[in-house]
Amino acid sequence: MSQPKSLGLVALIAVPALFLGPIMTMFLLLTPAAPAVADCGPAVSVVIDGNTQVEGYTQEQLKNAAAVMGAGKVLGLSVKGQMISVMVALGESGLRVLDYGDGAGPDSRGVFQQRDNGAWGSYADRMDPSISATNFIKALQGVAGWELLEPTLAASKVQRNADPYHYQKYWPEAVKIVQALSNSQFSVEGSGCAIPGQSGAGDDYPWKNSPTWVQVGAGAASTSPLGMYYRECVDFALWRVNQQMGSTSAPFKFLNATFRPDGQVLGSALTWKAGWDAKGWPTGNTPRVGAVVWYAPGTGGADPNFGHVAVVKAVNTDGTYVEEGYNGKPAPDDHNYYTRTVSSKVPSSFLYLPSQEEKK
Template structure:
């Protein structure tokens, strides 16, 4: 059973009951770990003749270590360190270049920084630590860089023509940071999440809370996220928060604050519009952890409000497994469910900023 949800005041939800097929919304993600285990500052290590990383010379490893050291000095979390290494790989192959290119003949150094005064002197740009420090300071000034795709965050600093130029260097950046860092961090959950693993099943924290139909008059039926308990949208928004590293109040993403234009995220009907308003990517390829969006009537979804779910597993035969809440008819509505769906049935897949591969 789907309903239109709108925030009234701070957290009050006004439901509009709609009859039709029952579906749920859940964003299947890797369960978040305690803050101490999440991706944190990476610590650079000294690189000597015994340090080996397949595919990289000692010169490249020393330059990568200089970037990590600069990031650590500026309290840059590991995701930022990876972005910095990714950009250096994309700009110079992790080498201090004393030449530019057609687009920037005065570009120099690891980050191919221009001779326009913004990046210091020639010697600054040719110094791995100083040039990395200047890049990182510029990255830290990008509003919300932690939530952007790595290649987009890098492009906000470098302003090169192709915002996805750095995307192919991300796996190697992760590899280098992990290899050269003494800091222990997880790539699952939190700001450094790399989607690709399914969630832990029904770990929704309010699974025993009353639905709006079960609650008596005046009873609280809205979760801390501003959605009705045990609805598809509430479960999905929980997963969005979870994968983005927000697992307890105050949650980062709420029904009433998700969109930058001030409108509520609302029912399943408006989720793609909410993604568009936020500038987050959508596409037609299922990725583990992506929100599955059904337009009204698509795939048997409610003809008025549609449906949302989350990709739990992607199979090789053109199907994926989705999970969610409120996806079965009574008496099993408002409970956790999973089902296998053809990739072509949903109207769109809604990606998180940390997810790549949107085509």
């Protein structure tokens, strides 16, 4: 892991940045960034008849899924919300109207296993797929920022599971069912409904062939639309943040000059943890796919003055994770894409997107 020269140019980049910082800040502040909210597509209509088939599911289950989707359509729920609703129904009842509960909730009933506590209507309401779905969806829509949460976390805000990741394994099947029963094709990836950790495929950085500041000097020619220098660790990491939050083209939602709410630039790797804290975004010590990896100065071979940032590409079961980024190798390969396997104990912190919460 220790590569004394691998991150050396992080220090070099800071010198010209001292001169360009005020100029770039003034320029970028003139271009307002879009607010950091999801722009999910509209709900899809349900198309189902006696011939509709989805492998692994009965007609009863598909009719219940259609009822859940239909309730979402009536309430103007986004397609992502429809998938979350079907995911919860899968996780709670297997898309069946159950007339019994379990040890944790013996009075739970219906597709969503809603409790007899007055919050979910009468017994008949809880046993009706459309009405129970309507009540679940209204509760989901009442969760602030739910569309920016991972699906399982959004669901858990309503269902209040002991394990907030209980529904995670049902998400792929929910996507498959909603796609099969809908009247249109859609893609979650790259949209405003993008799910953190599922965007990006290798070196898809859009400015991989752009000139670095070393090649053309520190100026507009070497500055990306994000306000960082091309092919630096910070520019790649900020690209991944935008991409995972559904912003893949200009105007980007998150810029160097406007990321922080206190008027300061996000800046070099040195100040990224402070930027996350200023924005109120979560941080922690557990690697999660899509999180930004933050190395304090001198940590894990990072530059002794300015540190380094990268992105978690995959998490292994042996206490390591796969890291991806730019400017993490010695010259002459320093301003190119790299991956490497790192012990989870090495980085100073992991910086999560607002849709990621460290599992308690």
